[in-house]
Amino acid sequence: PVRMTFYEAVGGEETFTRLVRRFYEGVADDPVLRPMYPEEDLGPAEERLRLFLIQYWGGPRTYNEQRGHPRLRMRHVPFRIGAAERDLWLKHMRAAVDSLDLHEALERQLWEYMVMAAHSMVNVQEDA
């Protein structure tokens, strides 16, 4: 049987474009996260996250064509990501996910992935 990808189920490219646009609006105004981004223009970073998420959820594999294998933990090593940075990242992603108005089961699946992925990107150990 032919089954829809998650990418298709949530509305395809348009949905991911809206998701990352909203996410980066939050980052742009964030005094902790904004200075972590090396480029003055957040547009290219937005496009990389957009293409990565599209690929991850079963859409076109343009990310790999342009950037190679994601190796996201390795690509984040240059940035100091502790619990504070992780939680701010998730705060902006939560607002972005909410803005999509997805069906509950799809929204939960997307959000659980974001929480897992954000926790896996933490690369500095801080005292509790």
Ligand code: HEM
């Ligand atoms: C790149 C920060 C979590 C996906 C970046 C960059 C920064 C950053 C500063 C460099 C911007 C650029 O030039 O692309 C953070 C912080 C996180 C976090 C503070 C907090 C936990 C995540 C998560 C994902 C993700 C959870 C995936 C779900 C990406 C991707 C890139 C990127 C795809 C571009 C990689 C490339 O192709 O070079 N991130 N990130 N990040 N991040 Fe994150």
